[in-house]
Amino acid sequence: QVQLVQSGTEVRKPGASVKVSCKTSGYTFSDYTIHWVRQASGQGLEWMGWIHTGNGNAVYSQKFQGRVTLTRDTSTSTTYMQLSSLTSEDTAIYLCAREAVNGFGSGVVWLDPWGQGTLVTISS
Amino acid sequence: QSVLTQPPSVSGAPGQRVTISCTGSGADIGAGFDVHWYQQLPGRVPKVLIYNNNNRPSGVPDRFSGSRSGTSASLAISGLQPEDEGDYYCHSYDATLHGMFGGGTKLTVL
Numbered sequence A: 001q002v003q004l005v006q007s008g009t010e011v012r013k014p015g016a017s018v019k020v021s022c023k024t025s026g027y028t029f030s031d032y033t034i035h036w037v038r039q040a041s042g043q044g045l046e047w048m049g050w051i052h053t054g055n056g057n058a059v060y061s062q063k064f065q066g067r068v069t070l071t072r073d074t075s076t077s078t079t080y081m082q083l084s085s086l087t088s089e090d091t092a093i094y095l096c097a098r099e100a101v102n103g104f105g106s107g108v109v110w111l112d113p114w115g116q117g118t119l120v121t122i123s124s
Numbered sequence B: 001q002s003v004l005t006q007p008p009s010v011s012g013a014p015g016q017r018v019t020i021s022c023t024g025s026g027a028d029i030g031a032g033f034d035v036h037w038y039q040q041l042p043g044r045v046p047k048v049l050i051y052n053n054n055n056r057p058s059g060v061p062d063r064f065s066g067s068r069s070g071t072s073a074s075l076a077i078s079g080l081q082p083e084d085e086g087d088y089y090c091h092s093y094d095a096t097l098h099g100m101f102g103g104g105t106k107l108t109v110l
Helices: none
Strands: A003-006 A010-012 A018-025 A034-039 A046-051 A058-060 A068-073 A078-083 A092-099 A111-114 A118-122 B009-012 B018-023 B036-040 B047-050 B064-069 B072-077 B086-093 B099-101 B105-109
Touching: A003 A092, A003 A111, A010 A018, A018 A034, A018 A092, A018 A118, A034 A068, A046 A068, A046 A092, A046 B099, A058 A068, A078 A092, A111 B047, B009 B018, B018 B086, B018 B105, B047 B064, B072 B086
Parallel strands: A010 A118, B009 B105
Antiparallel strands: A003 A018, A018 A078, A034 A046, A034 A092, A046 A058, A068 A078, A092 A111, A092 A118, B018 B072, B036 B047, B036 B086, B064 B072, B086 B099, B086 B105
16 A cells, blocks of 8 residues: 655754655656755645656745755655754644645645654754 | 645534544545545544545444535534544545545543
């Protein structure tokens, strides 16, 4: 079955960077776009961007432009989200999610399934 | 970037029907981009409830239904059950292929 398994909890100091991984299995990795979404405690879902796992092209939310980088490693079917210049406001659970279907172009379809989430805590 | 607006909370008694609205703009929902709905139960990751405005994935009860009109969309839940209590999010895109979520609606079953 399709699975997205994320890396474990991270703790960083303000100003640092963090890189979270999302390892996929159960399907052809390069056929489906992966999105990243974050959720601060008690808050809503916030879309960060997506990466086309076939060609590596990425689209980022304007809010995170310049601070977030999405990459992929096709040899390990893994997508990475790196966020830099961290502040306490970046403390959140970071989630990867796969577009549910392919063939319609990236950035139009619903997300399913989702990874289990990675807690990133920023604290001095 | 576009923002989708949802009511912060809705509530209803068991068996009743509630609706959750999702208001966008001419740059997203009004431009014809489909709306998807997710249910997030406490401590869980989001789960798709409705895709492409009004389609239910297999396994989602027909108590859940969706619609889209103009710059808005709605999620209706009939026959409310205690296990429906949680957060609900709408999701769409704009012409620059940027995604967006509504702020979320907390459903309380009284």
